[in-house]
Structure formats: structure tokens, C-alpha cells
Amino acid sequence: MSATSSSSPSSSSNTQSLPRAFQRLAWSNLCAQSAEQISLAAAPLVAVFALAANARDTGLLQAAQTLPFLLLSMPLGVWADRRSRRMLMTLAESVRVCAMLCVLLLVLTHALNLPLLAVLGLVAATGTVAYNVAAPSLVPSLVPREAYANANGRLELARSVAYSAGPALGGVLVGWIGAGWAYGGAAVLSACAVALLAGLREPPRAATPRRHFMLELRDGTRFVLRDPLLLPMLLTAVFFNLGFFILQAVYVPYAVHRLGLDASAVGVTLGAYGVGMVCGALAAPTVARRLAFGRLLIVGPSCGLLASLVMVATLVVPSFWLALASFFLLGAGPILWVVGSTTLRQAITPQRMIGRVSALISTATYGARPVGALLGAALSARWSIDVCLVAAAFAFVVQALIIVMSPAARLVGIPEQSAAAC
Numbered sequence: 513m514s515a516t517s518s519s520s521p522s523s524s525s526n527t528q529s530l531p532r533a534f535q536r537l538a539w540s541n542l543c544a545q546s547a548e549q550i551s552l553a554a555a556p557l558v559a560v561f562a563l564a565a566n567a568r569d570t571g572l573l574q575a576a577q578t579l580p581f582l583l584l585s586m587p588l589g590v591w592a593d594r595r596s597r598r599m600l601m602t603l604a605e606s607v608r609v610c611a612m613l614c615v616l617l618l619v620l621t622h623a624l625n626l627p628l629l630a631v632l633g634l635v636a637a638t639g640t641v642a643y644n645v646a647a648p649s650l651v652p653s654l655v656p657r658e659a660y661a662n663a664n665g666r667l668e669l670a671r672s673v674a675y676s677a678g679p680a681l682g683g684v685l686v687g688w689i690g691a692g693w694a695y696g697g698a699a700v701l702s703a704c705a706v707a708l709l710a711g712l713r714e715p716p717r718a719a720t721p722r723r724h725f726m727l728e729l730r731d732g733t734r735f736v737l738r739d740p741l742l743l744p745m746l747l748t749a750v751f752f753n754l755g756f757f758i759l760q761a762v763y764v765p766y767a768v769h770r771l772g773l774d775a776s777a778v779g780v781t782l783g784a785y786g787v788g789m790v791c792g793a794l795a796a797p798t799v800a801r802r803l804a805f806g807r808l809l810i811v812g813p814s815c816g817l818l819a820s821l822v823m824v825a826t827l828v829v830p831s832f833w834l835a836l837a838s839f840f841l842l843g844a845g846p847i848l849w850v851v852g853s854t855t856l857r858q859a860i861t862p863q864r865m866i867g868r869v870s871a872l873i874s875t876a877t878y879g880a881r882p883v884g885a886l887l888g889a890a891l892s893a894r895w896s897i898d899v900c901l902v903a904a905a906f907a908f909v910v911q912a913l914i915i916v917m918s919p920a921a922r923l924v925g926i927p928e929q930s931a932a933a934c
Contacts, residue, residue: 571889815845
């Protein structure tokens with residue numbers, strides 16, 4: 513595997529038009545991600561304002577809503593390599609529709625409680641897991657290699673819009689109209705995602721010999737752990753998600769009780785994360801043209817570290833604007849990381865195992881989310897929310913050091929797939 517390549521992020525892929533099949537995937541992705549963000553924003557708000565939850569409760573709720581990433585990513589990754597990726601996403605998103613409708617029914621009948629909210633949040637998250645595993649695996653079969661970065665940028669821009677509007681909309685709906693409408697809106701968006709996937713034609717793939725499930729998992733794991741570029745990318749993402757979800761686990765009660773924010777203001781600060789993602793996604797082509805590929809990969813973790821320090825500053829100066837700036841930075845920089853790291857993974861991973869590799873990375877990185885949420889719940893219960901914010905900042909320091917010291921940071925362009933990997 514070469515550390516440099518003639519391929520460049522500033523190539524014509526930035527301007528190349530993308531196939532209609534990919535356009536359907538991008539719009540479906542926008543609907544699915546929006547549904548996820550509305551429900552994720554609504555859950556802790558409902559827990560705090562309607563169910564009198566404390567920081568420990570919201571931490572456990574966050575853990576439940578992210579647990580499917582740890583439990584289901586690898587099995588769904590093997591599915592994605594064996595069967596239709598479109599069908600996998602369709603079935604999982606349909607499950608999310610049913611879960612959101614169940615929450616709506618429980619709200620309308622005044623039967624909702626914290627355990628039910630957590631269980632249905634866990635079920636709904638299967639749609640997100642399927643998208644995270646299958647969509648990056650589907651991209652290489654829908655667009656040419658030179659358009660990978662452009663396609664990933666489009667998917668991340670759609671996700672950025674969802675992250676921008678979803679939390680703010682969820683907060684407004686819960687604060688003004690009630691939780692039921694937030695979950696009803698999420699169900700409608702998920703149903704739209706299913707409808708768009710139904711019209712997507714997935715290209716046929718070459719048949720590959722079926723082997724034992726554990727052998728296929730082993731191959732994908734070995735490929736990632738032995739690769740000098742993918743391993744540091746994996747570790748960086750793990751520590752980023754660990755720190756982010758320590759923060760996410762306690763942020764809503766912290767914002768309400770320490771920063772003095774109401775539901776709408778909390779939604780706005782959370783929505784700043786998505787606004788930052790949109791700004792980062794729009795700036796990505798310009799940044800990619802001006803920076804070497806490895807330098808591009810450093811931007812996101814560095815912004816994450818700065819964001820965590822800004823949030824720690826609210827312990828001294830409680831401020832809506834500092835919280836807003838922190839979430840904006842958490843979105844603006846790391847979106848460049850997502851585009852770059854996904855492009856790198858697609859470029860150097862053989863097609864026959866891209867689903868498993870994507871699943872392993874999802875398992876490790878998103879699996880850090882429930883761990884971070886549980887850690888946030890434990891730290892807030894044993895000590896205080898202040899300790900949680902400092903612990904989150906420490907995790908962001910670690911992820912920044914890992915990527916800066918890795919060979920990935922020295923890449924000039926997008927590397928080619930090695931002969932051994934083919």
C-alpha cells in the first residue's frame with residue numbers, strides 16, 4: 513500500500529455528476545438521518561421535562577439508543593457482503609417506523625415511561641446501524657472510483673442538514689407542541705426513506721463463496737488491525753465517540769440546570785452541531801484543494817479537541833453562546849474527517865469485504881457511544897457533571913494525538929489499493 517498516490521481530493525470528482533441511483537440513496541439518507549436526529553433530540557428532552565429524569569437516567573437512555581451499534585454492526589456487515597444492501601436498509605428503516613409509531617401511541621395514551629422510551633429507542637436505532645454499514649458499502653457499486661469523495665461528501669452534506677435541523681426541530685416540537693408530534697414526524701421521515709429505497713436499483717455483484725460467519729468476521733478484523741492506515745483511523749474515531757457521548761450523556765440536564773436553558777434553547781445548541789456540519793461539508797471541497805489528504809484528516813480531531821475545551825470553559829463562564837460554539841466546532845471539523853476517512857476506507861478495502869470492514873469500524877467507533885454514555889452516567893452519579901466534561905476533554909486529547917502521530921497524517925493523496933488487498 514502506497515503512502516501517496518496520483519489521486520487527489522482536488523480531482524474532477526468534485527464536479528462530476530452522480531448517477532440517479534445514488535441520488536435516490538442520498539435523498540433516502542437525508543430522510544433517515546433526519547428521523548434519527550429528531551428522535552434522538554426528543555428522547556432526553558422528554559425524559560427530563562416529562563419523566564423527571566436526572567443525569568444518570570439520560571446517560572442510560574443514551575446508552576440504550578446507541579447499543580445497537582455495538583451489538584448489530586458486525587452481523588449486519590456480513591449481511592451487507594452476502595445479500596442485498598438496499599433490502600437491509602429498507603427492512604431496518606421499516607423497523608424504525610414501527611418503533612416511532614409505538615412511542616407516539618404511548619405518548620398519546622399517557623403510558624410512556626423511561627424503560628419503554630429506552631427500549632423503543634434501542635429498536636429504532638437499528639435503522640441507523642443499517643445505514644452506517646450498508647450505505648458506504650453501496651456507494652462503490654453506484655459511482656466510479658474517482659467520484660468516491662464527491663459521493664461521500666453528498667451523503668455527509670445530507671447528514672449535516674439532518675443534524676442541523678433535527679435537534680432544533682425536535683426541541684421546538686417537544687417544547688411547543690409535545691413529544692408525540694416529534695416522534696410522529698420522525699416516523700413520516702423514516703417512511704419516506706423506505707419509499708425512496710424501494711425505487712433504487714442495486715447493481716448485481718459477483719458471486720463469492722459462502723464461508724462460516726466467524727471466518728468472514730475474522731478476515732475483516734485482520735484486514736483493519738493489520739493495516740497501518742486503517743488502524744489509527746479506527747482508534748481516533750473510537751476516542752472521539754467516547755468523548756462525544758460522555759458529553760452527550762449529561763449535556764441536557766447540564767444545560768437545563770447549570771446553564772439555565774429551556775427546551776427550545778437546548779435544541780438550538782444541539783442544532784449548532786448540524787449547522788457546523790453543513791458549513792464543514794460546504795467548505796470541504798475548498799479545504800481539500802488546499803490541503804494534502806493527510807492534513808485534511810487532522811482537521812476534524814483538532815476541532816473536536818478545541819470544542820471540548822470550549823465546553824469545559826462553561827464550567828467557569830456558564831454561557832449559551834459557549835455551548836453553541838462548542839457544538840458548532842464539533843460539527844464543522846469532524847465532517848471533514850468523516851468524508852476523508854470514508855474515502856480512504858473505500859479506496860483501500862477490497863469490494864468483497866467492504867461491508868465487513870465498514871461494520872467493524874462501526875462496531876468499534878459507534879460501540880464507543882454506549883460506553884461513553886454509561887461512563888457519563890457513572891461519573892455524574894459518583895462525582896459530578898463537571899467531572900464528565902473534563903473526562904470528555906481528555907478523550908478528545910487522546911484522539912487528536914493518535915491521528916497526528918499516525919502515518920495517515922502524512923498522506924499526500926488518496927492511496928491506491930495494494931496488490932495484497934485485491
